Amino acid sequence: MVEPRPLPFGARTLTVLALMVLGAVAAWQLRLTPSGLVPQEGGWKLTREFLGAALPRPLDYEGSSSPHWDPFLLKVGKSLLRTLAFAIAAMSLALLVGLPLGFLASDSWWRPEAFGGGRLAPIARPLQVLIRTWIALMRSVHELLWAVLFLAAMGLNTMAAVVAIAIPYGGTLAKVFSEMLDEAPRTTTEAFRGIGASPFAAYLFGLFPRALPDLSAYAFYRFECAVRSSAVLGFFGYTTIGYHLELSFSDANFREVWTYLYALLCCVLLLEAWSTALRRRLVG
Amino acid sequence: MSPIFQLKGAAVEYDGRLALGPVDLSIEAGEAVTIVGPSGSGKTTLLRLLNGTLRPTRGEVLAMGRPMSERTASELRALRAHIGFVHQDHALVPILRAGQNVIAGCLGQRGFWSSARAILWPQRVDLERAHSLLERVGIGEKLFQRTDTLSGGQQQRVAIARALFQDPQALLADEPVASVDPARGRALLELMTDLAIERDLTLVASLHDLSLARALFPRLIGLRAGQVEIDDAPDNIAEATFQDLYSLEGLRGGEVG
Numbered sequence: 326m327v328e329p330r331p332l333p334f335g336a337r338t339l340t341v342l343a344l345m346v347l348g349a350v351a352a353w354q355l356r357l358t359p360s361g362l363v364p365q366e367g368g369w370k371l372t373r374e375f376l377g378a379a380l381p382r383p384l385d386y387e388g389s390s391s392p393h394w395d396p397f398l399l400k401v402g403k404s405l406l407r408t409l410a411f412a413i414a415a416m417s418l419a420l421l422v423g424l425p426l427g428f429l430a431s432d433s434w435w436r437p438e439a440f441g442g443g444r445l446a447p448i449a450r451p452l453q454v455l456i457r458t459w460i461a462l463m464r465s466v467h468e469l470l471w472a473v474l475f476l477a478a479m480g481l482n483t484m485a486a487v488v489a490i491a492i493p494y495g496g497t498l499a500k501v502f503s504e505m506l507d508e509a510p511r512t513t514t515e516a517f518r519g520i521g522a523s524p525f526a527a528y529l530f531g532l533f534p535r536a537l538p539d540l541s542a543y544a545f546y547r548f549e550c551a552v553r554s555s556a557v558l559g560f561f562g563y564t565t566i567g568y569h570l571e572l573s574f575s576d577a578n579f580r581e582v583w584t585y586l587y588a589l590l591c592c593v594l595l596l597e598a599w600s601t602a603l604r605r606r607l608v609g
Numbered sequence: 610m611s612p613i614f615q616l617k618g619a620a621v622e623y624d625g626r627l628a629l630g631p632v633d634l635s636i637e638a639g640e641a642v643t644i645v646g647p648s649g650s651g652k653t654t655l656l657r658l659l660n661g662t663l664r665p666t667r668g669e670v671l672a673m674g675r676p677m678s679e680r681t682a683s684e685l686r687a688l689r690a691h692i693g694f695v696h697q698d699h700a701l702v703p704i705l706r707a708g709q710n711v712i713a714g715c716l717g718q719r720g721f722w723s724s725a726r727a728i729l730w731p732q733r734v735d736l737e738r739a740h741s742l743l744e745r746v747g748i749g750e751k752l753f754q755r756t757d758t759l760s761g762g763q764q765q766r767v768a769i770a771r772a773l774f775q776d777p778q779a780l781l782a783d784e785p786v787a788s789v790d791p792a793r794g795r796a797l798l799e800l801m802t803d804l805a806i807e808r809d810l811t812l813v814a815s816l817h818d819l820s821l822a823r824a825l826f827p828r829l830i831g832l833r834a835g836q837v838e839i840d841d842a843p844d845n846i847a848e849a850t851f852q853d854l855y856s857l858e859g860l861r862g863g864e865v866g
Contacts, residue, residue, distance in 0.1 A: 513700045515700070519689060520717040521718070526724060529725075530728065531702070
């Protein structure tokens with residue numbers, strides 16, 4: 326028997342309406358108008374020049390102001406590699422921190438039959454809340470803000486830049502990993518408990534591998550984000566691709582800018598292909 | 610012969626609702642028993658009592674002559690390490706190879722590092738044992754194949770081999786053939802009953818398919834709304850008794866689920 330609804334609008338409809346109203350209020354508050362997208366007086370020329378430089382790909386230096394140590398393409402390649410090096414270092418550190426934190430933040434870890442039982446039972450929930458708060462703190466400051474902070478405190482050094490990315494990334498990985506681990510099928514981990522495996526062994530061999538395809542796909546996506554972040558770190562003076570991109574842009578060497586952008590695009594596409602291949606392997 | 614499993618007035622409540630019992634039951638070592646009954650009648654609950662993954666709310670469960678309640682947590686784990694359990698949905702690790710899944714049967718018997726090493730970098734001894742067990746269940750050639758590329762029936766054979774890797778004294782199975790087609794299901798069950806005889810194992814399997822239960826097991830326990838309604842050899846049970854077991858009438862408080 327289906328009960329008649331007390332209201333014409335269900336809770337879902339009300340939520341959607343409330344979200345739309347929120348969006349409208351925000352737009353009104355910021356005075357958002359489509360005219361904001363129209364370039365200003367001199368902007369038209371800049372836009373035309375910039376877009377016009379998109380198609381003919383420059384394989385050599387455009388202006389004379391750039392220091393010509395290396396052939397242009399070699400410089401692009403080197404700066405791309407440097408960007409990747411930052412991203413790989415930051416991501417490794419973030420995984421090292423994020424994976425164990427993700428385990429500790431998941432509900433599965435603290436179930437009574439896992440680690441939430443026995444002597445730990447009274448403090449299991451507070452511990453989990455503490456860890457989740459810690460993860461939220463790591464996430465709440467953007468990597469560029471960390472970079473600004475570290476730049477002020479420690480000066481331009483690569484370790485500081487890598488840690489600046491690794492902190493919020495570690496937090497984000499931990500949060501999403503913990504949710505994925507809690508959504509993974511529990512049958513295998515329960516079966517392992519059922520044949521006498523320790524909670525840790527059952528978690529690591531029963532639950533973790535069932536979540537692994539999702540975890541690795543997400544880690545790849547975050548790696549892609551890390552490549553972008555380390556490119557942007559170039560604006561602070563680290564010699565990643567963003568550094569050269571900004572120099573070329575301020576010299577109005579737009580064709581060079583486009584080459585850097587294309588290089589980044591190729592890099593992201595390659596990562597995408599790699600991640601798809603790996604996921605296909607893991608899902609089987 | 611002494612009973613390997615014994616239930617003395619064992620009852621299980623979930624949130625104050627009686628799911629099983631009180632049940633008095635005794636299973637001898639080496640017996641092959643099937644548990645049948647409508648869904649929600651307490652089959653899984655009964656099986657989970659037998660390996661101590663569930664504690665009775667009232668009454669006592671004894672395994673190998675010792676009450677579960679007298680065992681410490683580590684003693685319970687040691688007990689479970691020698692009881693194989695085959696689940697309806699295999700409960701394997703899909704991204705590992707079949708042989709690695711078989712070796713995972715050691716998880717309850719070896720320490721963390723030693724079992725991790727055995728699963729991830731299998732030694733020749735374990736691999737040979739896994740291979741011979743896979744041969745016994747009929748899929749020896751799948752030793753190095755990724756588990757998730759195997760068919761449902763083959764995966765269940767891997768799960769059986771994993772249970773055998775434990776060198777168990779008893780094999781429990783919760784609807785092991787529910788997700789396999791009937792012909793393959795029968796072959797799987799025959800394999801399990803053969804193995805039980807061959808290795809002197811106690812076999813307790815819950816089944817949905819009544820005809821398979823009657824054909825393959827010398828002892829049949831019929832559950833209905835948490836009560837043992839039948840406990841006899843299938844040949845001695847009248848057809849009408851089976852019909853009563855599955856009829857909806859007379860169930861307490863509509864406990865069909």
